[in-house]
Amino acid sequence: MNDNVVAFIGAGNMARCVIAAMIKSGYPASNIIASNRTQPKLTQLAEDYGIRTCLDNLEAVRQADVIVLAVKPQMMAEVCQHLVEHAPEIREKLFVTVAAGLPVSRYESWLGEVRLVRSMPNTPSLVGLGVTGLFPSRCSNYEKAFVDAMFKGTGMTVWLEQEAEIDHVIAVTGSAPAYFFFFMQAMQQEAETLGFAPEQAKKMVAQTAMGAATMALESQHSFAELRSQVTSKGGTTHEAVTSFADAGLETMVSNAMQAAIRRAREMAETL
Numbered sequence: 001m002n003d004n005v006v007a008f009i010g011a012g013n014m015a016r017c018v019i020a021a022m023i024k025s026g027y028p029a030s031n032i033i034a035s036n037r038t039q040p041k042l043t044q045l046a047e048d049y050g051i052r053t054c055l056d057n058l059e060a061v062r063q064a065d066v067i068v069l070a071v072k073p074q075m076m077a078e079v080c081q082h083l084v085e086h087a088p089e090i091r092e093k094l095f096v097t098v099a100a101g102l103p104v105s106r107y108e109s110w111l112g113e114v115r116l117v118r119s120m121p122n123t124p125s126l127v128g129l130g131v132t133g134l135f136p137s138r139c140s141n142y143e144k145a146f147v148d149a150m151f152k153g154t155g156m157t158v159w160l161e162q163e164a165e166i167d168h169v170i171a172v173t174g175s176a177p178a179y180f181f182f183f184m185q186a187m188q189q190e191a192e193t194l195g196f197a198p199e200q201a202k203k204m205v206a207q208t209a210m211g212a213a214t215m216a217l218e219s220q221h222s223f224a225e226l227r228s229q230v231t232s233k234g235g236t237t238h239e240a241v242t243s244f245a246d247a248g249l250e251t252m253v254s255n256a257m258q259a260a261i262r263r264a265r266e267m268a269e270t271l
């Protein structure tokens with residue numbers, strides 16, 4: 001499987017996350033190539049992971065068995081149409097896309113009836129603690145197994161039966177690191193107001209988040225039970241949590257997740 005050459009078109013945040021995961025799980029750097037419209041990120045990727053890079057998307061896809069489309073959704077039509085116009089033979093290759101919003105039918109309108117996996121990783125993939133949702137179209141079992149292995153190093157993979165579930169994965173895991181970062185940012189700000197130095201406050205908050213997440217993963221208890229273990233009757237946590245509840249935390253979270261789903265659907269209609 002490691003003989004397949006994988007080309008990343010677009011070498012931004014998400015390409016970097018997946019490349020890091022592949023290298024970590026032992027994929028040969030010589031079989032990974034990234035192309036980007038500008039040089040700086042390519043130089044960094046080559047330095048960090050020893051992969052091959054180029055500035056020409058066509059050069060990258062011509063060498064590849066698997067093509068990972070990792071540009072922003074707004075750029076995808078232009079990128080796909082350029083590839084297929086100048087290298088129509090790539091229609092025979094396996095495509096993987098990381099883009100939010102764009103449905104399989106849109107890729108088929110640009111590329112024809114290609115074999116494609118829609119993926120939705122998240123940024124913690126960079127440290128092997130991500131979650132990636134995967135939806136296959138026209139793929140063989142071998143190709144699904146290959147893509148699963150490609151993303152295994154991102155952390156956890158979840159194969160989906162319905163394409164619409166990709167939008168749910170966006171809300172639950174794809175966009176979600178930002179929710180936690182926002183929460184931690186707010187906690188750090190308050191910790192600094194209380195007098196902790198910025199670096200110290202950041203570490204205290206992040207360590208607490210990691211501790212809580214690790215406990216949740218290792219424990220059989222529900223989130224509600226774990227929360228109640230922290231909450232002494234008549235104590236401090238009760239006051240803090242009641243303040244969140246009174247401010248409508250659950251509704252806020254639900255609204256935010258639904259907003260992410262709505263935007264993914266809008267993108268599917270407008271891009």
Ligand SMILES: NC(=O)C1=CN([C@@H]2O[C@H](COP(=O)(O)OP(=O)(O)OC[C@H]3O[C@@H](n4cnc5c(N)ncnc54)[C@H](OP(=O)(O)O)[C@@H]3O)[C@@H](O)[C@H]2O)C=CC1
Pocket residue numbers: 009010011012013014015035036037038041057070071072073075079098099100120121122123174175
């Ligand atoms: N960030 C995230 O958490 C997640 C993102 N995604 C999806 O991943 C995709 C990429 O997002 P992200 O990595 O954050 O975005 P980035 O902006 O970091 O990366 C996109 C890259 O594409 C390059 N690019 C743009 N146009 C072209 C082109 N014509 N040819 C070659 N390269 C090009 C850009 O180059 P330049 O350096 O010149 O700008 C940039 O490096 C999006 O579709 C997004 O929906 C999916 C899951 C999570």
Ligand SMILES: O=C(O)[C@@H]1CCC=N1
Pocket residue numbers: 100170174175
């Ligand atoms: O914000 C976005 O559109 C992308 C998809 C999920 C995370 N980042």
